[in-house]
Amino acid sequence: MRAFSAGAPAQVKSTFMLKLKRYFWICAPLLLIIIITAIGATWTILANTQTDPPKQETSQGEQKPRHSILGLLNEASLIDAYIEASAEGGRATLSNINSTRCIGKIYWNERSQDYTLTKRRPNLMLLELTEADSKITYGYDGNTFWQERALNGAAPTAEPVSKLDAETVRNMARFFDPLLTYALEGGGILQVIEFDDYLGASAIRVQLRGPNSNRLDIYLDTDSLEILATIEHSRESGKKRTAVYQDYRRIKGTRVPFHTKVSSNGELIYEISLKTWQTNIGVMPPLFSAPENLR
Numbered sequence: 001m002r003a004f005s006a007g008a009p010a011q012v013k014s015t016f017m018l019k020l021k022r023y024f025w026i027c028a029p030l031l032l033i034i035i036i037t038a039i040g041a042t043w044t045i046l047a048n049t050q051t052d053p054p055k056q057e058t059s060q061g062e063q064k065p066r067h068s069i070l071g072l073l074n075e076a077s078l079i080d081a082y083i084e085a086s087a088e089g090g091r092a093t094l095s096n097i098n099s100t101r102c103i104g105k106i107y108w109n110e111r112s113q114d115y116t117l118t119k120r121r122p123n124l125m126l127l128e129l130t131e132a133d134s135k136i137t138y139g140y141d142g143n144t145f146w147q148e149r150a151l152n153g154a155a156p157t158a159e160p161v162s163k164l165d166a167e168t169v170r171n172m173a174r175f176f177d178p179l180l181t182y183a184l185e186g187g188g189i190l191q192v193i194e195f196d197d198y199l200g201a202s203a204i205r206v207q208l209r210g211p212n213s214n215r216l217d218i219y220l221d222t223d224s225l226e227i228l229a230t231i232e233h234s235r236e237s238g239k240k241r242t243a244v245y246q247d248y249r250r251i252k253g254t255r256v257p258f259h260t261k262v263s264s265n266g267e268l269i270y271e272i273s274l275k276t277w278q279t280n281i282g283v284m285p286p287l288f289s290a291p292e293n294l295r
Helices: 008-048 075-086 090-095 163-173 178-185
Strands: 055-057 063-065 099-108 111-120 124-131 134-140 145-150 157-160 189-198 201-209 215-221 227-233 240-251 254-264 267-279
Touching: 075 090, 075 178, 075 189, 075 254, 090 178, 124 163, 134 163, 145 163, 178 201, 178 215, 240 267
Parallel strands: none
Antiparallel strands: 055 063, 099 111, 099 267, 111 124, 124 134, 134 145, 145 157, 189 201, 201 215, 215 227, 227 240, 240 254, 254 267
16 A cells, blocks of 8 residues: 655645635736726616606696795796696796687675686676676776676676776786796896794795785695685775685696685675686686776
């Protein structure tokens, strides 16, 4: 039998380690390249699969980025966000609306009447109130506020509008809400944008100074940007006229409040509930003309 020397295993081990070291130094650069490549690929995948910011659905399923709350304190950002929230299609949709007609009920002076309000841009308005066999019509033809009364089946008589009624009619004649009017048509000055609350609800208060020098506070819901209420401070009378808007609905992509309450110094003036709201109904300026004896 052949005998093995005691030094043989050590020699084999030494040879193996030498080969391992040589293999490592040969392969190390290649391993380093593979590791760097893998890290770079992983980084690229992660960068390209980051989730987008939360988006909100419109009523027709269109995706829109949710607005930044802090960004709304900037006038340009607020105006852009409000226009987009007011109508699907934004400025283009609103610019294509030339006339509107809404039908519903108006409650005032402890009575209710059928209510039809027709408007044509820029500021023509016809308000028809009917009850049994009586009808009262208020109008604005761009120059003159007028009214026509046909009571208890009698022939209609035309007469000027009182100062108080003229103020109410003037507000109804506004084609868009006050913030859209400022955004799309100009006029007045935007003085303040700040976080506030309205009756305990978080809100953004926008303060406008209108062409008539009255201060108008507009309270917007911070999430939907719906107008919760407007408060107009009359410079002449010192009274506060408050309008509260509720029951917003989308009609052909345009946002419309179907319930409105208007009060003066806390006393209810009128309350309106709509049944229908239509756009581009084809009305022409002569419809709004004052009766001949008032021109």
